[in-house]
Amino acid sequence: MHSVRPVLIGIAGDSGAGKSSLVAQLAKLLGNDRVSVIELDGYHSLNRQERKAVNITALHPRANNLGLFIDHLYRLRRGEKVLRPVYNHDTGDFDDPVWVEPRPYVIVEGLHPFLFQVAADMYDLKIYYDTHEELKVRWKILRDATARGYTVEEVLAEIRKRQWDIRNFVEPQLAMADTVVKLFPLEDERPDAVGVEFKEPADNPWLKEKLEQISEISVQPKRDWIGGREFLSLSFSQAMPVSTAHVLLEHMGPRGGAILGKITHAPFVMPYQLALAILASRLEAIRQELDATFEGRGRSVVG
Numbered sequence: 001m002h003s004v005r006p007v008l009i010g011i012a013g014d015s016g017a018g019k020s021s022l023v024a025q026l027a028k029l030l031g032n033d034r035v036s037v038i039e040l041d042g043y044h045s046l047n048r049q050e051r052k053a054v055n056i057t058a059l060h061p062r063a064n065n066l067g068l069f070i071d072h073l074y075r076l077r078r079g080e081k082v083l084r085p086v087y088n089h090d091t092g093d094f095d096d097p098v099w100v101e102p103r104p105y106v107i108v109e110g111l112h113p114f115l116f117q118v119a120a121d122m123y124d125l126k127i128y129y130d131t132h133e134e135l136k137v138r139w140k141i142l143r144d145a146t147a148r149g150y151t152v153e154e155v156l157a158e159i160r161k162r163q164w165d166i167r168n169f170v171e172p173q174l175a176m177a178d179t180v181v182k183l184f185p186l187e188d189e190r191p192d193a194v195g196v197e198f199k200e201p202a203d204n205p206w207l208k209e210k211l212e213q214i215s216e217i218s219v220q221p222k223r224d225w226i227g228g229r230e231f232l233s234l235s236f237s238q239a240m241p242v243s244t245a246h247v248l249l250e251h252m253g254p255r256g257g258a259i260l261g262k263i264t265h266a267p268f269v270m271p272y273q274l275a276l277a278i279l280a281s282r283l284e285a286i287r288q289e290l291d292a293t294f295e296g297r298g299r300s301v302v303g
């Protein structure tokens, strides 16, 4: 058992939003050996055939063993390793489970990481990945019709079938998030050209406060209401000079500048690259705070 608990991060969002891709890139920036990933698809309670037989989508909580997941989250937070189940998207069935160690960062990504309050309370940061419908559908078709063995018509039919479950079991997590990251299409031919909007609760606007400290950037947040809660929204739709981004990242956390250096050496930073750097720097800052707290307690208490 570790004496210093991991930083727990939950990344919620619909299928095809880009969660796994985001996590892979964050892990690279933080150091793969410092990150453990929990893919929530492993906690499906029914395989593909069984879901079809009872006519339920993977988004319904009943198609998932969220009790086991919450138990694992609790154990990881305490610094214990867990035997996590694995879902195989090639076969539509389960593989052998694998052990997950509580490394300095544990990132949980999937459909329901903080649907239930008892889970939501355990995270250090809850991110809702709210990719614009146009990108999400394009990306899901591209992926499911190549890597997951579906036809385009099957993917479109599945998306239509899932709408009620998305509204009821995935989107409610929007209002629980510490930050909502919305990717949106730009009028740009390049397939990777996406804009990024950060929405933060008005009572805890971490990014807005950091941006306000940088004279090179003028911040004009827009107000937004999600699930009865006020959010402030900050939008990035243009490339930013790397020198400005560097000043910003240095304000964000202990390794902000170094993280940016790992992402690009170009003179300009694209919005998605900036978002990655901001998120990784925020996680480094949380890790540092947690280490300082445990240092103060003599590094022996698991919180």
Ligand SMILES: Nc1ncnc2c1ncn2[C@@H]1O[C@H](COP(=O)(O)OP(=O)(O)OP(=O)(O)O)[C@@H](O)[C@H]1O
Pocket: 013, 014, 015, 016, 017, 018, 019, 020, 021, 022, 110, 111, 139, 140, 142, 143, 191, 192, 194, 272
């Ligand atoms: N920022 C991005 N720019 C371009 N393409 C992207 C981006 N993020 C993700 N994609 C593409 O979208 C597809 C879906 O992404 P990913 O598998 O990460 O989604 P997901 O949210 O983890 O989905 P699921 O929950 O269904 O597993 C991938 O094939 C990936 O190539």
Ligand SMILES: O=C(CO)[C@H](O)[C@H](O)COP(=O)(O)O
Pocket: 015, 016, 041, 048, 058, 059, 088, 089, 090, 092, 111, 148
């Ligand atoms: O919503 C999803 C999250 O990835 C998938 O559709 C779900 O995991 C089921 O996967 P598959 O379609 O490969 O059986």
